[in-house]
Amino acid sequence: MTITNTRDGLLACVENDDLFQNALLDDPAKAQTAAERRLQASLLHRAENLCLDCPVMVDCLYRAIVQHDVAGFCAGTTQRQRLEMRKILGIHVEPENLDSYAGASPAHQVDHDEVLRLRRADPTASLESIAQQLGCSLSTVKRHLRKARRGEPVGRPKVTVVPPSVEQVLDAYRQVVANRPAVRPVRKAA
Ligand code: SF4
Structure with missing residues (x-):
């Protein structure tokens, strides 16, 4: 099932x-x-509200805190806020080797090999069409191709201690982000 939160079927x-x-x-x-x-x-207000309305917000937040140290705004949080949350949770995640990552939910994750496969299958196809097929942004496709060109490894970063529960991550989110008056409470997962 593809999870979307826009009329056009994209996250x-x-x-x-x-x-x-x-x-x-x-x-x-x-x-x-x-x-x-x-x-x-x-x-910030616009991006926060889009994330708070996103059906995969809780999952995306958990992954952005516990599994992927990504750059950029993700799951209603800035990179700095995610760092603060990890301090509260007492975890450390090795930085992702990508310079940006819009969304850390499984619905949004792009298979590195699939990007390369589509590129090899039709070298004349535009990167925009590959992004469309994968349901991701053009910049994500470019980053994967750049990593492949440089021969950089693609692997999951390690959490150095026992991963926290979803509830613990949500508690840390409330402490760092959600208690600000401008931010609505995170929507409960269905
Ligand atoms: S960053 Fe995460 S929560 Fe925000 S819209 Fe994308 S998938 Fe949804």
């Missing part, structure tokens, strides 16, 4: 990859002027 972070990968979202220090800070707040 919001895929359909809005420009928003989710906007540098202002992930690094508060990048907003230098009052206008940039206003823009940052508005982008």
Whole structure:
């Protein structure tokens, strides 16, 4: 089953990859002027609400905290917030070898070999069409191809202690993110 949360059948972070990968979202220090800070707040608000409405939010959050140390805005959190949550949980996850990753849910994960297979199957096909077939963003396809070109390993990062439960991750989320008045509570998984 494909899990989607948009009319066009894509996860919001895929359909809005420009928003989710906007540098202002992930690094508060990048907003230098009052206008940039206003823009940052508005982008954050939009992205947070899209994640809170996402049917795989809880799963995506768990994976983004416990299994993948990804860059960028993901599961309603910035990279800095995820780091803070891991400190609360007492876990350390080795950084993912990708420079960005919009969404860490299984519904969104892209099989590295599948990207290469599609590329080999039709070298003339555009990267956009490969992204469309895989239901991911163009930048995700590019990152996988870049990794293959560089011969970098693709493997799951290690958590150095016993993984926390979903409830513990949600508690850490509440402490770091959800208690801010502007953020709605995370939707319960179906
Ligand atoms: S980042 Fe995760 S929670 Fe947010 S829209 Fe994408 S899959 Fe859903």
